[in-house]
Amino acid sequence: MSSQTTPALMIVGFGPDEPGIAAAMLAPLKTSGLTITDSAMTILRGVFTYNILVEGATDTAALAATYEALAVEKGWSILCRPVVVSSEKLVASDTPVMISIAGADQVGITLAFAQLLAQQGVNITDLYAKQCANKAGTVYILMIEADLPASLDRDAFEDALIAQGEALQVEVTYQPIDVLAL
Numbered sequence: 001m002s003s004q005t006t007p008a009l010m011i012v013g014f015g016p017d018e019p020g021i022a023a024a025m026l027a028p029l030k031t032s033g034l035t036i037t038d039s040a041m042t043i044l045r046g047v048f049t050y051n052i053l054v055e056g057a058t059d060t061a062a063l064a065a066t067y068e069a070l071a072v073e074k075g076w077s078i079l080c081r082p083v084v085v086s087s088e089k090l091v092a093s094d095t096p097v098m099i100s101i102a103g104a105d106q107v108g109i110t111l112a113f114a115q116l117l118a119q120q121g122v123n124i125t126d127l128y129a130k131q132c133a134n135k136a137g138t139v140y141i142l143m144i145e146a147d148l149p150a151s152l153d154r155d156a157f158e159d160a161l162i163a164q165g166e167a168l169q170v171e172v173t174y175q176p177i178d179v180l181a182l
Contacts, residue, residue: 007055008037008054008085009060009083010052012052013025013049015071015075015077016047016076021041021048022041025052028070029054032054032056034055035054035056038052039051063080064080095149099113099146099172100143100171101170101171102171103168103170108168109142110129112164112167113144114127122146126143127142127145129141129142158174
């Protein structure tokens with residue numbers, strides 16, 4: 001079966017955090033006829049980042065010009081670019097997992113686990129990392145949501161995660177994500 005694709009727009013904005021970011025970023029979409037199909041927003045040390053994937057027919061150049069004006073007005077950076085996404089029906093993963101890593105902050109923790117997952121053919125679907133200060137020093141917390149391929153040896157994968165954690169002297173937990181049946 002061949003994969004069907006559909007044109008879409010990716011809107012990416014970032015800048016100093018302030019109230020009203022979501023409202024300002026979403027306002028140009030109200031009259032555009034576009035549907036938000038996916039989005040994510042977070043604050044990274046006082047800097048917001050907002051990614052919005054939209055689909056539908058619109059005047060892309062006019063929408064991009066609107067976002068450029070908003071960026072100038074607010075002092076933000078905003079990109080509005082065409083992308084191609086799969087139009088096949090969304091299918092839930094059979095094997096979603098959450099991998100949690102915590103330990104003393106050090107260079108290379110995220111890279112080491114990202115490389116391990118890539119080598120195993122694991123697709124990272126969400127990644128959250130944060131430094132947290134406590135009395136003992138700076139703790140690094142990394143949360144990785146991922147889809148495991150059906151062919152993956154789960155026991156060997158868990159062993160590899162534990163070995164990576166031991167090598168970096170961080171704690172690693174790994175558990176399946178229970179998917180809510182609607």
